[in-house]
Each structure stands twice: as C-alpha cells, then as structure tokens.
Amino acid sequence: xxxxxxxxxxxxxxxxxxxxxxxxxxxxxxxxxxxxxxxxxxxxxxxxxxxxxxxxxxxxxxxxxxxxxxxxxxxxxxxxxxxxxxxxxxxxxxxxxxxxxxxxxxxxxxxxxxxxxxxxxxxxxxxxxxxxxxxxxxxxxxxxxxxxxxxxxxxxxxxxxxxxxxxxxxxxxxxxxxxxxxxxxxxxxxxxxxxxxxxxxxxxxxxxxxxxxxxxxxxxxxxxxxxxxxxxxxxxxxxxxxxxxxxxxxxxxxxxxxxxxxxxxxxxxxxxxxxxxxxxxxxxxxxxxxxxxxxxxxxxxxxxxxxxxxxxxxxxxxxxxxxxxxxxxxxxxxxxxxxxxxxxxxxxxxxxxxxxxxxxxxxxxxxxxxxxxxxxxx
Amino acid sequence: xxxxxxxxxxxxxxxxxxxxxxxxxxxxxxxxxxxxxxxxxxxxxxxxxxxxxxxxxxxxxxxxxxxxxxxxxxxxxxxxxxxxxxxxxxxxxxxxxxxxxxxxxxxxxxxxxxxxxxxxxxxxxxxxxxxxxxxxxxxxxxxxxxxxxxxxxxxxxxxxxxxxxxxxxxxxxxxxxxxxxxxxxxxxxxxxxxxxxxxxxxxxxxxxxxxxxxxxxxxxxxxxxxxxxxxxxxxxxxxxxxxxxxxxxxxxxxxxxxxxxxxxxxxxxxxxxxxxxxxxxxxxxxxxxxxxxxxxxxxxxxxxxxxxxxxxxxxxxxxxxxxxxxxxxxxxxxxxxxxxxxxxxxxxxxxxxxxxxx
Amino acid sequence: xxxxxxxxxxxxxxxxxxxxxxxxxxxxxxxxxxxxxxxxxxxxxxxxxxxxxxxxxxxxxxxxxxxxxxxxxxxxxxxxxxxxxxxxxxxxxxxxxxxxxxxxxxxxxxxxxxxxxxxxxxxxxxxxxxxxxxxxxxxxxxxxxxxxxxxxxxxxxxxxxxxxxxxxxxxxxxxxxxxxxxxxxxxxxxxxx
Numbered sequence: 071x072x073x074x075x076x077x078x079x080x081x082x083x084x085x086x087x088x089x090x091x092x093x094x095x096x097x098x099x100x101x102x103x104x105x106x107x108x109x110x111x112x113x114x115x116x117x118x119x120x121x122x123x124x125x126x127x128x129x130x131x132x133x134x135x136x137x138x139x140x141x142x143x144x145x146x147x148x149x150x151x152x153x154x155x156x157x158x159x160x161x162x163x164x165x166x167x168x169x170x171x172x173x174x175x176x177x178x179x180x181x182x183x184x185x186x187x188x189x190x191x192x193x194x195x196x197x198x199x200x201x202x203x204x205x206x207x208x209x210x211x212x213x214x215x216x217x218x219x220x221x222x223x224x225x226x227x228x229x230x231x232x233x234x235x236x237x238x239x240x241x242x243x244x245x246x247x248x249x250x251x252x253x254x255x256x257x258x259x260x261x262x263x264x265x266x267x268x269x270x271x272x273x274x275x276x277x278x279x280x281x282x283x284x285x286x287x288x289x290x291x292x293x294x295x296x297x298x299x300x301x302x303x304x305x306x307x308x309x310x311x312x313x314x315x316x317x318x319x320x321x322x323x324x325x326x327x328x329x330x331x332x333x334x335x336x337x338x339x340x341x342x343x344x345x346x347x348x349x350x351x352x353x354x355x356x357x358x359x360x361x362x363x364x365x366x367x368x369x370x371x372x373x374x375x376x377x378x379x380x381x382x383x384x385x386x387x388x389x390x391x392x393x394x395x396x397x398x399x400x401x402x403x404x405x406x407x408x409x410x411x412x413x414x415x416x417x418x419x420x421x422x423x424x425x426x427x428x429x430x431x432x433x434x435x436x437x438x439x440x441x442x443x444x445x446x447x448x
Numbered sequence: 449x450x451x452x453x454x455x456x457x458x459x460x461x462x463x464x465x466x467x468x469x470x471x472x473x474x475x476x477x478x479x480x481x482x483x484x485x486x487x488x489x490x491x492x493x494x495x496x497x498x499x500x501x502x503x504x505x506x507x508x509x510x511x512x513x514x515x516x517x518x519x520x521x522x523x524x525x526x527x528x529x530x531x532x533x534x535x536x537x538x539x540x541x542x543x544x545x546x547x548x549x550x551x552x553x554x555x556x557x558x559x560x561x562x563x564x565x566x567x568x569x570x571x572x573x574x575x576x577x578x579x580x581x582x583x584x585x586x587x588x589x590x591x592x593x594x595x596x597x598x599x600x601x602x603x604x605x606x607x608x609x610x611x612x613x614x615x616x617x618x619x620x621x622x623x624x625x626x627x628x629x630x631x632x633x634x635x636x637x638x639x640x641x642x643x644x645x646x647x648x649x650x651x652x653x654x655x656x657x658x659x660x661x662x663x664x665x666x667x668x669x670x671x672x673x674x675x676x677x678x679x680x681x682x683x684x685x686x687x688x689x690x691x692x693x694x695x696x697x698x699x700x701x702x703x704x705x706x707x708x709x710x711x712x713x714x715x716x717x718x719x720x721x722x723x724x725x726x727x728x729x730x731x732x733x734x735x736x737x738x739x740x741x742x743x744x745x746x747x748x749x750x751x752x753x754x755x756x757x758x759x760x761x762x763x764x765x766x767x768x769x770x771x772x773x774x775x776x777x778x779x780x781x782x783x784x785x786x787x788x789x790x791x792x793x794x795x796x797x798x799x800x801x802x803x804x805x806x
Numbered sequence: 807x808x809x810x811x812x813x814x815x816x817x818x819x820x821x822x823x824x825x826x827x828x829x830x831x832x833x834x835x836x837x838x839x840x841x842x843x844x845x846x847x848x849x850x851x852x853x854x855x856x857x858x859x860x861x862x863x864x865x866x867x868x869x870x871x872x873x874x875x876x877x878x879x880x881x882x883x884x885x886x887x888x889x890x891x892x893x894x895x896x897x898x899x900x901x902x903x904x905x906x907x908x909x910x911x912x913x914x915x916x917x918x919x920x921x922x923x924x925x926x927x928x929x930x931x932x933x934x935x936x937x938x939x940x941x942x943x944x945x946x947x948x949x950x951x952x953x954x955x956x957x958x959x960x961x962x963x964x965x966x967x968x969x970x971x972x973x974x975x976x977x978x979x980x981x982x983x984x985x986x987x988x989x990x991x992x993x994x995x996x997x998x999x
Contacts, residue, residue, distance in 0.1 A: 090607075099685050099686050099689060100686040100687065111607075114607070114774055114775075121960075122960075123960055123961045124960070124961035124962055127962070129985060129986075132986055201770060202686060204771060205677055205678065205680065205684065205770045205771025206768070206769060207503070207507065207767060208506055208507050208767050208768060211508055211509060215508060271768070275769065277678055277769050277770045277771075277772055278770045280772075281772070294883050294906045295883065295934045295935065296934050296935045297884065297885055297933065297934075297935030299886075309909075310909075315909040315910075316909075379855065379856055380856050380914075381856075381857070382887070382902065384886075391886065393886060393887050393902070395887055395889060395900070395902070397891050405891075406891045406892070406986075408887065410886060410887040410889075410902075414938060414939075415935050415938070417938070418934070418935060418938040428773055428774060428775060429607070429774075430681075430684075430687055430771070430773035430774060431773065432687075433687055447961060
C-alpha cells in the first residue's frame with residue numbers, strides 16, 4: 071500500500087537564505103503522538119509550520135457508515151481518548167435526540183459526574199505533559215497521582231481505564247459500582263489537598279511564567295475566525311462553553327463558572343485549565359450526593375433507527391466543542407457522519423500563532439493547545 | 449592513623465626504596481591512571497544511581513529497586529547493556545569526527561581531575577596555576593560537543609551543539625569571575641594554597657556577602673556549563689529530541705552520559721574546594737577544641753561530603769525547574785549575571801585590599 | 807474581574823454594529839434570517855424541519871451570501887462545522903454557522919454540487935478555519951475549491967499507491983480516490999459487511 075519513501079541524498083541544499091527545514095514528528099517527544107510538523111527555521115526562529123496529518127487516520131467517519139447506532143459509539147472512544155466518556159456522551163445524546171429516547175435522571179447525573187471526572191483527568195495529564203515539554207519532569211508525577219485515582223474509579227465503574235464505552239443510547243451500560251460515591255468523595259478530598267502542590271510547582275515558577283507569558287498570543291478575532299473552542303478560545307476571551315450555551319445531561323441544574331481569560335497567551339490557557347478543574351470539582355460536589363435512585367437505562371428498541379433527517383449534537387470535551395453531525399436516511403446505520411473535532415480547528419491556528427517565535431516557544435504553544443492526535447486525524 | 453595521605457606516602461617510600469626514581473615515577477603514573485579510571489567508573493555508577501534515586505524521591509516514586517538490594521546494581525546492569533549494544537555510525541556522518549567526539553569530551557573530563565585535592569596531601573598534580581588550568585581545560589569540552597553536533601549531520605544535533613556552544617562560552621565568564629574572587633582573596637592560583645587559606649574558616653563564611661554572591665553565581669554558571677536542567681538546552685529532549693547526542697548509541701552515548709556526570713562531580717569538587725574549604729574540616733577561628741574535634745573526621749570524608757552536597761543541589765535544580773528558552777538563557781548571562789559578577793569582583797578586591805575579611 | 811467584564815463588553819460591542827439594536831439582534835428569528843437571505847438570493851430553498859434553519863443556495867451565490875452573513879447584522883463569524891455529503895446523485899457542501907456573540911443563532915448553509923465536476927468558491931478568507939476543513943473535504947470528496955490558498959492533501963498520503971496500478975491496467979487516468987464518496991471501494995476492505 072505504501073509508496074517507497076524517497077531518501078533525500080543531497081544534504082547540501084538547505085533551502086533559500088540558509089533556511090533549515092526540520093521534521094518534528096511523527097516521532098518526536100513533544101508532539102505526544104504522531105503529529106508531523108514540517109518546521110522551517112531561520113536559526114532558532116520559526117518561519118513556517120506545516121502540519122502533516124494522517125499518521126493515525128483510521129477513517130472513523132467511513133467506518134461509522136457501516137456500523138449501527140449501537141456500535142458506532144465505541145469507535146468514538148478512540149478519537150479523543152482522553153475524553154472518551156464525553157465523546158460517547160455526544161453520540162448517545164445524538165441518538166437519543168434522533169429517536170426521542172427518555173433518559174432516566176440517574177443516568178443523566180452519573181453521566182455528568184463521569185464527564186467532569188474525565189475532564190479533570192484530561193487536564194491533569196495535560197499539566198504533566200505540558201510541564202514536561204517545558205523541561206520540568208516532576209509535575210508529571212504529581213499530576214498522575216491524582217489522575218490515577220480517577221482511572222481507578224473508572225476501572226471500578228466501567229471496567230476500563232482509557233476507552234470507557236460505558237455510555238449507551240438511553241443511559242448507561244450498567245449501574246454504577248457500589249463504592250462509586252465514596253471513592254469520588256475520597257478523590258475530591260485528595261484533589262483539594264494536593265492540587266496546590268503542583269500548582270506551587272508550576273504556576274508560581276518564574277521560569278515557567280517567563281516561558282509561557284506572552285508566548286503564542288491568540289487574539290479574540292483569530293480565535294473566532296480559526297474556529298477555536300474550549301480552553302484555547304476561552305483564554306482569548308471567547309465565551310464558547312457548550313455546557314452553558316446548550317446544556318445537556320444535568321448541566322442545566324448545576325452551578326459553575328465559565329472560566330474566561332483575556333490575555334490569550336500560553337499562560338492564560340494554562341490558568342483556564344487549572345481553574346476549570348476546580349469548577350469540575352464544584353460540579354461533582356453538587357451532584358455526588360444527589361444521584362437519584364431508579365433505572366440507569368431508559369427503554370429503547372432493540373434495533374435503533376434514526377428518523378430520516380439531519381442531526382447535530384455539540385458537547386464540551388476537555389479540548390473544546392465536539393460536534394457530531396449525522397445524516398440519516400432512516401436506516402440502522404448513519405448515511406454520513408461527521409465529527410467536528412476540537413483539536414482539528416485548534417491545530418489549524420498553530421502556524422499563525424507560533425510563527426516568528428523560537429523553537430522553545432513552539433513547545434509552549436503546542437503544549438497549551440492540548441492536541442490529541444487521534445482526535446485530529448480521526 | 450590510616451589515612452589516604454599515609455597510604456600514598458608509604459607507597460612512594462616503598463617504590464623509591466625498591467626502584468630507581470624514574471621507574472618509580474613511571475609506576476606511580478600507571479597507578480594514578482588505573483585509579484583515575486576506576487574512580488571514573490565508580491563515580492559514573494554512583495552518580496547515575498544517585499540521580500535516579502534523588503529524582504524518584506522528588507517525584508514521589510521509588511526509583512530503581514529491582515537489581516540488587518535497593519536497586520544498587522541497576523546502573524551496572526545498564527552499563528552492561530550499553531556495552532553490548534551496537535555503536536551505530538550514521539551513513540552520512542563525518543565518521544572520524546563522529547567517533548572522536550565522545551572521547552574528546554571524556555578526555556577533557558579526565559584532564560580536569562589532575563589538580564583536585566581529594567584529601568590532605570592527596571592530589572595528582574599540585575600545579576601552581578591550578579585554578580587557571582581548570583578554567584582553561586573545562587572550556588575545551590565545548591569542542592567535543594560542537595564536533596558531535598556537526599559530525600552527526602543531523603539538524604537537531606547541529607541546533608543542540610550550536611546552543612551548547614553559545615551557552616558554554618557565555619557562562620564560562622561568570623564561572624571564571626566567581627573563581628577569581630577566591631583567587632583575589634587567597635592571592636594564589638594553587639589549589640593547595642587556596643585550601644590552606646581556609647584553615648581558620650571557609651571562604652563562604654569568611655568572605656562576607658560578596659563571596660556568598662560569588663558562590664551562587666558559580667553554582668548557576670556551572671549548572672549551565674555542564675548542560676544540566678534548567679540549562680539543558682543542548683539536549684532539550686522535548687525540543688531537539690536529544691540535541692547533540694541524538695545520533696549516538698551504545699558505548700559512545702554512554703561516554704557522553706558518563707562525561708556529563710564526571711563534569712558535575714568535577715565542578716562540584718572545585719566549588720567545594722574554593723568556597724567550602726575542600727578537604728579542610730569545619731574550623732571556626734580560634735575555637736581550638738572545636739577545631740580539634742572536627743579534625744578527627746578524615747579529610748577525604750569532608751571533601752566527598754561537601755562535593756556530594758553540591759551535586760545534590762544541582763540534581764535538585766534539575767528535577768524542580770522547567771527549561772529556559774535560548775534567548776532567556778543568554779539574557780540571563782549577559783544582562784544579569786555578568787554585570788553582577790564584575791561588580792562583585794570589584795567588591796571582593798576592595799575587601800581583599802582593605803583586609804576586611806576574617 | 808472588572809477588566810474581564812470590560813473586555814467582554816468591548817468585544818461584544820466591537821463585534822456588534824452599534825447601529826443595530828441589541829435586542830433585535832439577540833431575538834433574531836428564523837423568519838428574519840429568511841427575509842435577510844431572500845433579499846440577496848431569492849431562489850434559496852429553506853427547510854425548517856430540523857433543529858436549525860437549513861437553506862440551500864446555488865454555488866455561485868455562496869460567496870456573496872456567506873460574506874453577507876458574516877457582515878452586519880448577522881455577525882455569523884463562527885463556522886463551527888464544514889463538511890460534505892455524497893448523495894450519490896450530487897454532492898452537498900454543508901456549512902454550519904453561528905455567531906460567537908449569540909450562540910443560539912444557528913444556520914446551516916448548503917450548496918448542491920455537480921458530482922462529476924464539483925467546484926466551488928472557497929470561504930477561507932471569511933472564516934480561516936475553513937482552510938483545513940476544505941483541504942479535508944478536497945481529499946475525501948474531491949471537491950475543488952477555487953482560490954483556496956493551499957489546496958493539498960492534508961490527511962491521506964500524497965498519492966494513493968494503487969493509482970499507478972490502475973493506470974497501468976486500464977490505460978487511462980483513474981477516476982480519483984475519494985474515500986468518503988459512496989462509490990469508493992477500498993482495495994483492502996476490512997469492515998465490509
């Protein structure tokens with residue numbers, strides 16, 4: 071299937087005016103996956119960044135066209151693997167919307183709690199990975215200490231630690247683990263005590279601040295024009311939290327703030343994510359004692375068939391707005407499905423904001439965009 | 449009392465009694481070489497393990513704990529692995545320079561051992577320009593790194609080597625000025641004189657605030673000079689994969705790795721000698737009885753204790769701070785550290801002339 | 807906090823034209839949008855059966871209508887989804903639009919294209935996010951975007967390896983490899999039902 075890759079033998083040709091073209095990726099420690107950036111450098115200064123995608127392209131959209139409405143959800147866990155619960159929720163919500171399935175309250179609340187736990191886990195991993203991009207190894211382990219508790223909760227509840235596949239159209243696949251509430255409470259306790267540790271280690275660090283402040287500045291106009299969403303856009307002062315704009319599940323009955331920063335630089339993006347974790351804790355605290363009793367899954371037909379028409383569902387993943395667009399012809403499988411992944415739009419802004427900065431700044435910028443490559447390639 | 453001093457003395461006496469002086473000298477040289485290489489191997493093993501344990505401690509994990517009790521043979525096992533690995537040379541590399549580079553770096557590290565006083569009268573070569581010798585030789589290591597980066601024919605390596613060149617050349621200045629403050633106070637370039645001058649107290653305590661400033665500057669500058677985090681831009685694995693040694697594998701990589709740790713040991717040893725009295729026990733002015741008790745602790749233990757304390761500090765830096773950006777790194781040196789060093793040297797000179805130090 | 811409020815207010819004001827009354831803008835109904843579009847493209851077809859207002863316009867009208875929607879008073883500055891659907895008889899470009907200051911205002915703009923020769927004007931100058939999305943549509947559906955600054959493959963390999971074989975076998979240029987078109991047959995089909 072593959073073309074023979076041509077090896078460039080002529081190494082004397084360095085391009086015009088001493089430009090240096092460096093391939094960052096697909097195997098590179100800072101791209102966290104198989105992102106391939108062709109970076110044109112002039113000395114240490116970046117002149118152009120060209121992303122080459124597709125190293126983990128599995129054509130999920132095409133695959134979904136031959137999977138039923140029960141099956142296609144499991145594929146989406148493999149897109150943004152750090153927000154797999156939220157991806158599943160998006161698909162489940164869409165099917166529920168298309169078939170007018172009534173979801174029990176219990177399922178709604180549990181889904182919201184799990185979504186927020188996923189968001190915290192994702193941001194924790196991001197803090198560690200981003201600090202590592204900037205050369206600090208230690209925060210990684212501190213962040214993983216708390217993330218480990220979440221993955222343990224997920225393992226108890228869903229049987230999986232990364233690709234959960236727990237949320238199905240109509241509710242949940244099975245009921246929550248009996249220890250769920252105690253464990254989540256223990257986690258909240260631990261998180262509140264320990265979150266300051268790595269905040270001290272990272273936020274207040276003068277080197278960290280000088281590496282991120284004023285680096286990779288994304289203006290409000292650009293954030294909107296490039297279709298950025300999630301913490302990236304919110305750090306540039308765009309209100310775009312789907313949990314506020316179009317509340318789903320139990321988000322309409324919880325109080326939380328949409329974190330907005332205006333600086334638009336890497337540090338603002340960092341701050342937004344850290345504050346978001348605290349808001350997620352706040353949401354979980356409001357819900358964890360109020361999980362209603364009752365069914366965990368609503369009544370659904372054995373064979374799911376969406377009515378003829380078009381459906382669109384937006385949810386807020388840890389990276390931004392995930393849109394699922396389904397064109398249905400009334401069959402058991404979608405006619406066309408499109409995943410509008412947040413990472414894809416967020417990546418498109420990289421060249422714009424990292425141009426003219428140093429290689430070191432590229433790491434800060436790319437790190438704070440929080441790119442998950444399977445999410446971009448799909 | 450059995451001390452390193454008496455062992456060397458006995459050995460020398462025995463050699464001189466048995467052989468004629470030239471042969472005795474030759475045998476001594478061989479002994480010194482063997483000892484140096486042994487020291488290198490042991491230091492490499494110990495420091496790598498220490499680094500991994502310190503890192504693990506800071507990062508709330510256990511670190512190596514499977515090979516031997518508490519993982520003490522982990523680095524030995526790693527070394528064995530590295531020896532058995534194939535040493536690849538890239539096709540398009542400049543093969544001679546590529547293979548030479550790790551040895552240049554290693555050789556520089558070895559040469560630096562010569563004037564270091566490990567214990568009372570236990571020194572390879574008490575050269576009368578000791579400090580100058582150290583300053584001049586240590587700046588040679590940049591040649592090895594540039595050689596490695598250039599010969600690899602890899603863009604990452606080249607970028608790393610260029611960064612390293614700029615960095616070492618800049619920070620050499622601050623380190624040099626920090627060393628000069630002690631030379632000014634002592635009035636001698638000889639290591640043994642510098643240590644002897646700290647008979648009644650270490651320079652860090654005797655020299656008021658300027659020496660403390662010089663000490664801090666020295667630690668920052670040598671951290672940069674040995675390419676350690678937060679100044680590890682030459683390697684910067686998240687930016688340049690592994691910087692100048694990206695293309696190296698097997699034992700050639702191990703030599704770079706070893707040289708890094710030996711360099712840390714040497715700069716810390718020099719720091720301990722200049723600012724913390726080297727092998728000199730903690731003496732306070734004329735407190736005769738206190739000084740006498742301190743003298744019971746062997747001088748080699750004093751030296752190693754101080755050195756390892758400084759090594760620990762440098763490791764602590766690495767596992768705490770993020771990395772600086774290349775322009776910030778140079779800004780820090782040329783805009784802050786260098787002017788401070790110059791002013792500080794002036795201050796110390798005034799103190800030395802006026803005799804205000806203790 | 808005050809600074810933040812101020813910023814958001816300024817942002818809002820900047821994005822809104824001062825001449826437009828805030829209330830009219832925020833309560834803009836589907837009827838108003840229709841009126842706005844009909845004034846510019848009388849033959850547009852509307853469909854309100856779905857969640858949001860859908861409308862189908864002619865390919866040559868897309869650019870002026872898109873520009874009008876981006877301008878006053880709609881301010882539809884947020885293109886949150888751009889894709890294409892293959893209906894076997896024709897291709898349909900789908901643009902999901904919203905206003906960043908009023909996210910309750912959503913609009914789906916559709917353009918039907920000829921399947922044999924799909925060509926349409928790019929919208930990258932209006933919404934820069936379109937650049938990547940259009941490149942994706944280009945390689946997945948074979949839609950040509952006129953005046954696109956950098957219309958290259960983004961995700962798939964530069965040229966499918968099988969293209970050469972087919973050319974050798976049949977002697978003419980292959981039809982094109984657009985995986986998301988319905989008639990695409992993967993040479994190695996792992997999930998064929």
